[in-house]
Amino acid sequence: MTKSWLVTGGAGFIGSHFITMILDTYPDDTVLCLDKLTYAGHLETIAPFLRHPRFAFVLGDITDGELVETLMSTRQFDAVVNFAAESHVDRSLQNADPFYKTNVEGVKVLFSACERHHVHFHHVSTDEVYGALSLGSTHKFTEGSPLNPTSPYAKSKALADAYLIAQGEKTGQSFTISRCSNNYGPYQYPEKLIPLMITKALRHEALPIYGDGRYVRDWLYVRDHCTAIDLIVRHGQSGRLYNISANHEVDNLSLVKQLLGLLEKPESLITFVSDRLNHDRRYALDASRLKRELGWKPQMPFDEGLKHTVAWYMAHSEWVKAVLAKTSTSPQQTLK
Numbered sequence: 001m002t003k004s005w006l007v008t009g010g011a012g013f014i015g016s017h018f019i020t021m022i023l024d025t026y027p028d029d030t031v032l033c034l035d036k037l038t039y040a041g042h043l044e045t046i047a048p049f050l051r052h053p054r055f056a057f058v059l060g061d062i063t064d065g066e067l068v069e070t071l072m073s074t075r076q077f078d079a080v081v082n083f084a085a086e087s088h089v090d091r092s093l094q095n096a097d098p099f100y101k102t103n104v105e106g107v108k109v110l111f112s113a114c115e116r117h118h119v120h121f122h123h124v125s126t127d128e129v130y131g132a133l134s135l136g137s138t139h140k141f142t143e144g145s146p147l148n149p150t151s152p153y154a155k156s157k158a159l160a161d162a163y164l165i166a167q168g169e170k171t172g173q174s175f176t177i178s179r180c181s182n183n184y185g186p187y188q189y190p191e192k193l194i195p196l197m198i199t200k201a202l203r204h205e206a207l208p209i210y211g212d213g214r215y216v217r218d219w220l221y222v223r224d225h226c227t228a229i230d231l232i233v234r235h236g237q238s239g240r241l242y243n244i245s246a247n248h249e250v251d252n253l254s255l256v257k258q259l260l261g262l263l264e265k266p267e268s269l270i271t272f273v274s275d276r277l278n279h280d281r282r283y284a285l286d287a288s289r290l291k292r293e294l295g296w297k298p299q300m301p302f303d304e305g306l307k308h309t310v311a312w313y314m315a316h317s318e319w320v321k322a323v324l325a326k327t328s329t330s331p332q333q334t335l336k
């Protein structure tokens, strides 16, 4: 069925892939992207479709209730998908205010507008709301696991999830939430682990690894995240949560060594730096609900996705330069 989408945060990493996937896959779907273009959002990222006849871009903030109301009144959307967020854990440790403003207040504004206009709301959340697992355990979080977020970023995401669930139950407004593991792929801002390590290694700079490097993350290729969201919006059950994961757990040190191998750079570039506060040891999701109920399967094998990502960053040094030129205050390293 043809859909008219409002995609918020679509000039960022995952949102831009989602827009590409929708425009490529559905010949009649239309997309309006609302994005504030923070340091993490860039017109360069969505340049391929800025002149696309089924795409439009609006510069603006999801916390701006008047703007959101104007957009919702002038177009009849079928779904709002919210990628807009402050998404960098290390930044949240330095200043949590923008995280609560965008990740909680912004979600409330969007959801109220969806309620008034009877439009389905899909919220993109994160595995970090569940907190950490211990190293060596085989336990994975299900959608029923209690929340135990540790960073201000994860706390802001958990607050938004809780708000949506409570408000949705009260009003019967149609919504879905997905909680995904770590994404990787082209167009990820080079403060996140994989693009940061690639860009530093390409410049033959030291690669900073927190603590002992034994921090396990569960990696998913970005396009697979986008197909899961599309499936959830089209066929998911309202009010339901869906975990998204490809079950590919790897520790940071092994991952960085694999990247160095692909880049043909020496492991001597690895430098261990002091650990970050409350650093979560392991994240792992049980995504069997999504597979069982909606038949989703990730398509990209990890080794292939990583090779493709490395090749993309090698070929797009101009994009990296352009996006980094906008800010000079990137923290050293993070996991998500």
Ligand SMILES: NC(=O)c1ccc[n+]([C@@H]2O[C@H](COP(=O)([O-])OP(=O)(O)OC[C@H]3O[C@@H](n4cnc5c(N)ncnc54)[C@H](O)[C@@H]3O)[C@@H](O)[C@H]2O)c1
Binding pocket: 008, 009, 010, 011, 012, 013, 014, 015, 034, 035, 036, 037, 038, 039, 040, 041, 042, 060, 061, 062, 063, 082, 083, 084, 085, 086, 087, 088, 102, 106, 124, 125, 126, 127, 157, 179, 180, 181, 182, 183, 184, 189, 336
């Ligand atoms: N990257 C991951 O590995 C990952 C994993 C699981 C979940 N998530 C979630 O997915 C979503 C997207 O993540 P991402 O990695 O693409 O983030 P990103 O930081 O690359 O992009 C965020 C986008 O939101 C925009 N934005 C920020 N504040 C805004 C505001 N107030 N109004 C309008 N636009 C605003 C930015 O300009 C940017 O374009 C986030 O909600 C994040 O929590 C990310």
